[in-house]
Amino acid sequence: xxxxxxxxxxxxxxxxxxxxxxxxxxxxxxxxxxxxxxxxxxxxxxxxxxxxxxxxxxxxxxxxxxxxxxxxxxxxxxxxxxxxxxxxxxxxxxxxxxxxxxxxxxxxxxxxxxxxxxxxxxxxxxxxxxxxx
Numbered sequence: 279x280x281x282x283x284x285x286x287x288x289x290x291x292x293x294x295x296x297x298x299x300x301x302x303x304x305x306x307x308x309x310x311x312x313x314x315x316x317x318x319x320x321x322x323x324x325x326x327x328x329x330x331x332x333x334x335x336x337x338x339x340x341x342x343x344x345x346x347x348x349x350x351x352x353x354x355x356x357x358x359x360x361x362x363x364x365x366x367x368x369x370x371x372x373x374x375x376x377x378x379x380x381x382x383x384x385x386x387x388x389x390x391x392x393x394x395x396x397x398x399x400x401x402x403x404x405x406x407x408x409x410x411x
Contacts, residue, residue, distance in 0.1 A: 279397040282308045282316055286401070294324040294332065301336050302343040312398035313354035315366070317374075317384050319407045327407060344370055348410050354399045357382055357392040372410045384408060 283305055286292040295318055299305055308314065324332060335342040347370035360366065361378035368374055374385050382389040387406035394401040 279395065281398045282312075282314060282396045282401060284309075285394065285396050286318060291320045291322075291403075292318060294321050295319055298332070298335070298342060298346060302339055302346050304343065304346055308350075308398075310398065313352075314369075314399035315351040315353060315355040315360075316399060316401045317349045317351075317387065317389075317404050317408065318401050319349070319387070319404050320390070323387070323404060323406050345407070345409065348372060348374070348408060356400055357389070357402070360384075370410065374408065 286296050299308060348368045350369040351366045352369060355366065357378065360376045363376060365373050365375050377383040382392055384404055385408045387404035387408050389402045390405050391403040
């Protein structure tokens with residue numbers, strides 16, 4: 279089975295995320311055994327950010343890294359697991375609210391595709407880039 283990075287690359291709808299992960303030097307981490315739960319913003323999610331945001335983040339690698347780590351949770355947590363937890367703590371260290379009462383939402387993002395199995399975890403595709411705070 280492919281790992282999280284390989285799935286993101288082959289899907290074709292995560293080019294901005296893949297570029298950001300490469301710029302932040304997180305490829306090796308996300309190719310490691312993990313397991314990880316990744317809330318993966320698709321290209322449309324990144325397109326919602328204000329103009330220039332991505333370029334600014336690529337020039338500020340510590341901030342970019344922090345935001346990307348906020349989208350990753352240790353362990354392999356499927357939708358059913360997340361629904362029971364209600365909140366999870368990201369690799370970045372902040373809490374993320376999970377709401378499965380009406381659909382599947384992660385903080386302010388709607389999950390478009392859940393439980394995509396990877397060799398080293400699980401991916402949930404989200405429609406919005408989530409930010410700490």
